Amino acid sequence: MPVKNIDKARGSTTGRPIMILLDMLGKRWTLRIMWELRDRPLTFRDLQKQCGDISPTTLNSRLRELRDFEIISHDTGGYCYTALGAELGAQMTELDNWSRKWASQLNDSQA
């Protein structure tokens, strides 16, 4: 029996892990949720507030997917990274660093 739905994620016919990951992260709000969880657990309602405009329907669907894939877990403190999820979460920090550099360069090129 194959790993949950890992073989039939949207747009991913190959079953290659990177494709499944890109597919999941490429859904609206997934990256944002990962970002918001970067340094503390958050409840469902906390996440709704932090993300501003996310609908509960979509939030629930993203959280379910992240849980199914064991990237986050849910306990009494709220939603938080699993051990492996934390390593992916660390990439969020890299993206943040890159984005600052990017923003300053874009400003330069249009000064």
Added chain:
Amino acid sequence: MPVKNIDKARGSTTGRPIMILLDMLGKRWTLRIMWELRDRPLTFRDLQKQCGDISPTTLNSRLRELRDFEIISHDTGGYCYTALGAELGAQMTELDNWSRKWASQLNDSQA
């Protein structure tokens, strides 16, 4: 004059670079396009083939956004990373590494 549309990206009212980045990467196909360009330039039609199911409408819209933000450029060889874009592209490799570890752990947990 502010940087192009950097202040009014979808879901991003703050103008914080990370929000704009997450917003852009969170649109379907953006990450996939970055991935496909990781080690060589590709033409519009190459990208269509590599991505399998992407519609030309969507592809064009993503390429335009990536170009506007100076992450990719387009010359006679096709679409490819800018210098800064290449640094973001390098993150794709990190995601790939993570995804392999992830896949093997998911398999273990369901063996």
Added chain:
DNA sequence: TCTTGACGCTACAAAATATGTAGCGTATCT
């Protein structure tokens, strides 16, 4: 015990986004 508040979520119609097919105009080879 009653009420108040937070919790995680579901329902569902409306709006926004992406798809799939067809094909246009340009350029470059033969």
Added chain:
DNA sequence: AGATACGCTACATATTTTGTAGCGTCAAGA
């Protein structure tokens, strides 16, 4: 001239996301 590849656009259909309302559970306080 004809064939081919290029980057794209049009547009109707399909899929995804939103926004609002509200349900059922639980725990603390009056």
